[in-house]
Every structure is written in C-alpha cells, then in structure tokens.
Amino acid sequence: MSTVTFGTPQTNPFGLADVGLVSSPTFADLDDDGDLDLFVGNYDGKIIYFKNNGTASSPAFGTPQTNPFGLAGVGLVSTPTFADLDSDGDLDLFVGNRDGKIIYFKNKGTASSPAFGTPQTNPFGLADVGLVSTPTFADLDRDGDLDLFVGNYDGKIIYFKNNGTASSPAFGTPQTNPFGLADVGSVSSPTLADLDRDGDLDLFVGNYDGKIIYFKNKSPMDLSDSSISENSDEGAVVGTFSITDPNNGDTFTYQLVAGAGDTDNAAFTIDGDQLLFNSSPDFETKSSYSIRVKSTSAAGLSYSENFTINVKDVNEDPTDINLSNNSIDENVAANTVVGTFSTTDPDTGDSFTYQLVAGTGDTDNAAFTIDGDQLLFNSSPDFETQSSYSILVQTTDAEGESYSKNLTININDVNEDPTDINLSNNSINENVAANTVVGTFSTIDLDTGDNTFTYQLVAGTGDTDNAAFTIDGDQLLFNSSPDFETQSSYSILVQTTDAGGLSYSEIFTININNLNLNDPTDLDLSNNSINENVAANTVVGTFSTTDPNNGDTFTYQLVAGAGDTDNAAFTIDGDQLLFNSSPDFETKSSYSIRVQTTDAGGLSYSENLTINVVDVNEDPTDINLSNNSTENVSYRNVLLAMNGRST
Incomplete structure (x- = not known):
C-alpha cells in the first residue's frame, strides 16, 4: 500500500482563473500532445477549456475558451467528464446538469483534433438521477468496459453497470449507494482513483459543504497469501480464498473465469477455496501472474476480481x-x-x-x-x-x-625455428670422385611431427668454401675430387628451413682425410761406421725415410733379401740400429744388412746398407819365442821370433 500525503491547497495555480459559480473540473489530453488539458463546468452550464501549453510535468494553462470544439450549453450546473465509450481512440464528453440528466457529446474528430457532435440526453440506457448529476466513469467490475457512477443533489451515489462492451455500452438499472457506500450530504460529486495502489479503485466524493469524502475499496474477496517462493513444489498452495458478505453464514464456490486480468489462469487450479500452482514457479522465468477469480454464493450471486500472484526470488546455485x-x-x-x-x-x-x-x-x-x-x-x-x-x-x-x-x-602449437643441424659425416678421404656424398643432414626442431626440411648453402660468416659443394635433397656432395695436400679442410654455411618457412643456419667444417698413396723412396742411416771394440748393443745410427706423404710415420726392420748377409749381427730398436756384439776390425771390417722402412699406410721400401768397422790401434797382447832349448849358443845369437805385431 502506498502512503498519500497532500500538500497545502493552492487557488488557481498554473495560470488558471475563476470560471464563475460552481466550478467542476476534469482533466484530459484533448490534443494528444502528452500533457493534460483542463475542462471546467460552471453554474451557467458552460464548459470552460484551459489548454496546457506546458509539459506533462510542468503545466502552464492558456487563456480560457468557452464551449470549444462544437460544444453547447447543457443547462445550469454543468459537470463534465471524458471517456472513450465507443473505443475509437478519442475521448467523448459526458456532462451532468442541474436537472439530473447526462448529456453525451460524441467525439467525431480524432485523438488530437476533437470535434464534438450534437448532444444526446441519457444515451445507452441511462436515466435521470435527480437534481444535479455529476458523472464519472471507471471499470469497477474489471470486465473491460466502463461503468458509470453519478452523484446527485441528495448526496447519493448512483451506479450504472455497463452490461455492454467496451465499444458498445449498454447501462443497466441504476443502483443507489452500492458496494457499501453511503450518503455524503448534499450535492455529491464522485471520482475514482487507486490512491493506495492496491490494484483497485478507491472513491473520493466532494459535497456541498466543500468536504472530500474518501471510501477505501475493500474487496469482498480476499486471498490469504498472494505470493509464493520460486521452486515450490508442483501443486503448492498459494493461499486460501475468503469473502466478506452481508449474508452471514452463506457459502461460496470459487473458480477461475475469463475476463480482464485472466492472462495466467492456466497456470493455476482452485481446489475448494485454495489456489494451487500447477507447476513449480521460477522467478527468473516469470515473476508475477495475473488471474481472474469468481466467487459465487449459494444463492447464485457472484463477484469477480483480479488477483496478482507474485513469485518470490530465492537465491539459487549457479548452474x-x-x-x-x-x-x-x-x-x-x-x-x-x-x-x-x-x-x-x-x-x-x-x-x-x-x-x-x-x-x-x-x-x-x-x-x-x-x-x-x-x-x-x-x-x-x-x-x-x-x-x-x-x-x-x-x-x-x-x-x-x-x-x-x-x-x-x-x-x-606454433611453428618454431629449428634449433640445430647435424651432418652424419664431416670428413672424407682425399681423391674420392667428384659429386661424392660427404654426409646426410638432419634437423633438430621443437615442433613434433615437423620432419620436412630443405637445406641450402647460404652466404654469411663461415661460407668460405660453399662453392666447393652442392646440396642434393638432404645430402652434401663434393663438387670435385679433394686433395689433402692442396686443402685439408673446408668451411661451409648451411641453412635448414622447415615447412613453415622458419630457418636456422650453422657453420660446418669438412675435413679431408690424408691417404697414404706413395711408397717411401729412400732410407737413410745417420751413421754407417762404428769403431771396433765398442760395447755390445751400441747404437750404430738412426734411420730416417724419404716419403712424398708429408707427416707420415715409419717402422723399421731387418728383412731377408739381397744384401742381408749380416742381418743377424744387428738389432733395430725403434729407428735405431744396434750392434748385437762388440765388432772387431781384424775379425770383420764390414757388414752387409738389408733394412725395410714401412709407412703408416703399410707401404714400404727396402735398401741394402753396409756397416763399416773402423780399425782402432790396440795394445800387444803376447810374446812368442821360436826356440827355447838350443845349447852352446851365444846369447847374442838368440833369435827372437815374435808372433803378432812387433813393437
């Protein structure tokens, strides 16, 4: 329920002015410009029009006009009200007068440009209500058409129920002070509005004494609870219906019925006097439902009312x-x-x-x-x-x-650069044929499955000898036959490129293997003579070899063959020639040996060498006497005969 608080009264605000005795105002947007214009009836039976030249929230009324848009006098004490009784989209005018009649001016113009027709008295089944009629329209029974309330001089409220339709009204027999209303004193002037915002229209009635009488609309039908938590079980009870009726002890039945506000009837069932939700409600799907319920007494009298059922939001788990x-x-x-x-x-x-x-x-x-x-x-x-x-x-x-x-x-997976290149072999023998394969390239790449690479010789640091090679697929080929003695190593710069175009370059050194292709050509001994009488195992001299292959190594041995006569007298230790025993010039003054030199490649050369023994002067070693037994010989005649050398 809303709380309404009214401020201090103001007289003729927003540019308004007096209109004569007994002013009776009503508001309507006659020019369809979004703000409300003012119509005022007076004692003389005129209709005074104040056009709103301001806005919907800041009104400013213009100069008053009397009986505009084809209107005419209706007798004394005119009381105007507007309603679209024929549902054609524009507002028609109804005016009460002192004689208790209702004068009808049909709007034959448009919603923005009204043009009222000839006045009709008490149309659509209406009747006099006594002196001073004051009409107002509202859909009191929520059946989609407008019903009529009329105040009169005696302070009564006369009710004309619309039994027709929204476009073709037909008013029933008048009822005096229905729905629990009462006299308010002389000259009642009613108007209806939902001041407490509870969904129904409350009644305000002015009277001769200048008072405003308030009748709160208390529905005779009530629902004990009009809200339900979401996710309630199917068939959950929303609330229980009850009804207030002057006939104590009466019994009632309840049913969902068609009519204004029945939008969501299908979502509910009524069991006895209980309203049930057919399925489990979900706040996020629909937070409120509108239903129309009819209560019928045992005597067959009925009352229908709209209810709004609200679904309470319950915090739910994320899904x-x-x-x-x-x-x-x-x-x-x-x-x-x-x-x-x-x-x-x-x-x-x-x-x-x-x-x-x-x-x-x-x-x-x-x-x-x-x-x-x-x-x-x-x-x-x-x-x-x-x-x-x-x-x-x-x-x-x-x-x-x-x-x-x-x-x-x-x-x-993002294609990444290769990180390394390998060559299966980086050395090759000299003198191989042109276009011989040196080795096969392979690439290290972080991308698994990326096994397609191309290889090429590229310019850059380390490309010195690129021209000496060709790459065929993943193989490195020597363009010509290499020669160790001419060039023993080559530098090339190779690039590998993956299927995605990313590459890596690396310098390779290709080494040429030196092959032993020529026999040794000569054998030298540093010394080929030795003094007699030197000790056994004395070194005679040191061998050396002449060989076209630079840097080769050699082994030496005494071998059979021409000139090997005295091989047994010697031993070779490494590259040194040793006499096995002490030589004696007088015994043998020269020796003939045959020596072979063999290079690292197994090629050899043999040569006959002569070793000379140098004669060295030696001490006498003995004296011999040719005769040692002759008698009677003068010592002077002794002949000394010496064996060996004489001194």
Missing part, C-alpha cells in the same frame, strides 16, 4: 561456468590472460567470484592464477612439453552458493 577462450598459443609471455569467466545462474543480476579449487580435474591448477574473472597462465606454455591442461574452477555467487567445473585449456 554453469563459461570461459570466453579455452586455448592459447604456446610461447606467450608469463601471466598472459587465457580468457574471462562468466557464470550461468537463474538469479539475474547476481555477482560472482572465481577460484581454483581442489578436486577431480585439478591436475594443473598450479600452472594458473585467477585475477578477478580472468584466468592467467603463470609461465610461458610450450606445446611440445604439454599440449593441454586440466583445472577445476569454482564460481560463488553473492549469497555464497557455488558451482564447480572441470575445464581443459588447450595449447596451440
């Missing part, structure tokens, strides 16, 4: 979580936003918080952070390391109700 994006490219920066969360909740206008929670599907929660409603990756993701992540997210509404959901975040 789903959505993430605006559930995939992200690999290699994005740490703390990149994956997507934004939103929640599906039957409760409109709710607010939500989001968090990662423990439970089934929380495997990768630690890889993420939630900031407000955004999901962030803590570190830069790598498709090749992990291509999808499982997280468990909970949304909680403002009332603490929550819902959890397992979400999968997919990592988009």
Whole structure:
C-alpha cells in the first residue's frame, strides 16, 4: 500500500482563473500532445477549456475558451467528464446538469483534433438521477468496459453497470449507494482513483459543504497469501480464498473465469477455496501472474476480481561456468590472460567470484592464477612439453552458493625455428670422385611431427668454401675430387628451413682425410761406421725415410733379401740400429744388412746398407819365442821370433 500525503491547497495555480459559480473540473489530453488539458463546468452550464501549453510535468494553462470544439450549453450546473465509450481512440464528453440528466457529446474528430457532435440526453440506457448529476466513469467490475457512477443533489451515489462492451455500452438499472457506500450530504460529486495502489479503485466524493469524502475499496474477496517462493513444489498452495458478505453464514464456490486480468489462469487450479500452482514457479522465468477469480454464493450471486500472484526470488546455485577462450598459443609471455569467466545462474543480476579449487580435474591448477574473472597462465606454455591442461574452477555467487567445473585449456602449437643441424659425416678421404656424398643432414626442431626440411648453402660468416659443394635433397656432395695436400679442410654455411618457412643456419667444417698413396723412396742411416771394440748393443745410427706423404710415420726392420748377409749381427730398436756384439776390425771390417722402412699406410721400401768397422790401434797382447832349448849358443845369437805385431 502506498502512503498519500497532500500538500497545502493552492487557488488557481498554473495560470488558471475563476470560471464563475460552481466550478467542476476534469482533466484530459484533448490534443494528444502528452500533457493534460483542463475542462471546467460552471453554474451557467458552460464548459470552460484551459489548454496546457506546458509539459506533462510542468503545466502552464492558456487563456480560457468557452464551449470549444462544437460544444453547447447543457443547462445550469454543468459537470463534465471524458471517456472513450465507443473505443475509437478519442475521448467523448459526458456532462451532468442541474436537472439530473447526462448529456453525451460524441467525439467525431480524432485523438488530437476533437470535434464534438450534437448532444444526446441519457444515451445507452441511462436515466435521470435527480437534481444535479455529476458523472464519472471507471471499470469497477474489471470486465473491460466502463461503468458509470453519478452523484446527485441528495448526496447519493448512483451506479450504472455497463452490461455492454467496451465499444458498445449498454447501462443497466441504476443502483443507489452500492458496494457499501453511503450518503455524503448534499450535492455529491464522485471520482475514482487507486490512491493506495492496491490494484483497485478507491472513491473520493466532494459535497456541498466543500468536504472530500474518501471510501477505501475493500474487496469482498480476499486471498490469504498472494505470493509464493520460486521452486515450490508442483501443486503448492498459494493461499486460501475468503469473502466478506452481508449474508452471514452463506457459502461460496470459487473458480477461475475469463475476463480482464485472466492472462495466467492456466497456470493455476482452485481446489475448494485454495489456489494451487500447477507447476513449480521460477522467478527468473516469470515473476508475477495475473488471474481472474469468481466467487459465487449459494444463492447464485457472484463477484469477480483480479488477483496478482507474485513469485518470490530465492537465491539459487549457479548452474554453469563459461570461459570466453579455452586455448592459447604456446610461447606467450608469463601471466598472459587465457580468457574471462562468466557464470550461468537463474538469479539475474547476481555477482560472482572465481577460484581454483581442489578436486577431480585439478591436475594443473598450479600452472594458473585467477585475477578477478580472468584466468592467467603463470609461465610461458610450450606445446611440445604439454599440449593441454586440466583445472577445476569454482564460481560463488553473492549469497555464497557455488558451482564447480572441470575445464581443459588447450595449447596451440606454433611453428618454431629449428634449433640445430647435424651432418652424419664431416670428413672424407682425399681423391674420392667428384659429386661424392660427404654426409646426410638432419634437423633438430621443437615442433613434433615437423620432419620436412630443405637445406641450402647460404652466404654469411663461415661460407668460405660453399662453392666447393652442392646440396642434393638432404645430402652434401663434393663438387670435385679433394686433395689433402692442396686443402685439408673446408668451411661451409648451411641453412635448414622447415615447412613453415622458419630457418636456422650453422657453420660446418669438412675435413679431408690424408691417404697414404706413395711408397717411401729412400732410407737413410745417420751413421754407417762404428769403431771396433765398442760395447755390445751400441747404437750404430738412426734411420730416417724419404716419403712424398708429408707427416707420415715409419717402422723399421731387418728383412731377408739381397744384401742381408749380416742381418743377424744387428738389432733395430725403434729407428735405431744396434750392434748385437762388440765388432772387431781384424775379425770383420764390414757388414752387409738389408733394412725395410714401412709407412703408416703399410707401404714400404727396402735398401741394402753396409756397416763399416773402423780399425782402432790396440795394445800387444803376447810374446812368442821360436826356440827355447838350443845349447852352446851365444846369447847374442838368440833369435827372437815374435808372433803378432812387433813393437
């Protein structure tokens, strides 16, 4: 119920002026400009028109006009009111007068340009109500057409029920002071309005003494409760009907009936005097329902009324979580936003918080952070390391109700640069044929499944010898036959390019293997003579070899063959020639040996060498006497005979 408080009365506000005795005002938007104009009847039977030149919220009335739009005098004490009795979209005029008649002016113009026709007295079955009739229209029974209330000189309220339709009125027999009304003193002037906003029209009646009498509309039919919580069970009782009736002890039946306000009758059932909801109501689907109920007494008298049934909003659990994006490219920066969360909740206008929670599907929660409603990756993701992540997210509404959901975040594979090139072999023997394959290239690339690469020699640091090679597919070929002695290593710059056009370059060194292609050509001994009488195992000299292959190594040995006569007298240790025993010039003054030198490649050369023994002067070693037994010989005649050398 609304509380109404009226301010201090003001006389002739908004530019209004006196209209003579017995002013009787009514408002209507006669020019359809969105604001209300004023019509005032007076004692002389005139209709005074004040056009509203202001706005709907700030009125400013113009100069008064008497009997505009084709109107005419109706006798003394005119009391005007407007209503669209023929449902043609414009307002017709009804005027009461001192004689108790109702004068009808049909609007033959339009809603914005009225033109009233010839006056008709007491049309549509109306009748005199006594002196001083004061009419007003309202749909009192909510059947979609306008009923008529008329005040009179005696202070009574006369009710004409409209038994016709909204476009073709037919008023019934007049009833005096119906619905519990009473006389208000002389000259009653009624008007109806829902001042307390309870859905029905209350009655205000002015009288001769200048008082305003208020009749609150208390419906004879009541529903004990007109609201129900959403999600109530199917068939839940909304409330119980009751009725106030002057006939104490009467019994009543209730039914849903067609008519104004019956929009949602199908959603309900009446069981006895109880109103039941057919299905479980949902506030978010529909928050209020309009029904029309008829109460009938045992005597067959009935009353119909509209009821509004309100559905109470009950906080409900969220029902789903959505993430605006559930995939992200690999290699994005740490703390990149994956997507934004939103929640599906039957409760409109709710607010939500989001968090990662423990439970089934929380495997990768630690890889993420939630900031407000955004999901962030803590570190830069790598498709090749992990291509999808499982997280468990909970949304909680403002009332603490929550819902959890397992979400999968997919990592988009982004083509990445190759990271390395391998060559199966980076050395080759000298003298191989032109276009010989050196080796096969392969590429290391983080992209799994990316196994299609092209290779090419490119310009740049390390490309010194690119021209010496060709790449055929993934194979490196030597254009010409390499020669170790000419060039022992080559530098090339190779680029690998993947199917996505990303590349990597690397410098390679190709080494040429030196091959032993020529026999040794000579053998030298640093010394080929030795003094007699040197000790056994004395070194005679050191061997060396002449060989076209630079840097070769050699082994030496005594071998059979021409000139090997004295091989047994010697030993070779490494590259040194040793005499096995002490040589004696007098015994043998020269020796012949045959020596072979063999290079690292197994090629050899043999040569006959002569080792000379140098004669060294030696001490006498003995004296011999040729005869040692002759007698009678003078010592002077002794002949000394010496063996060996004489001194």
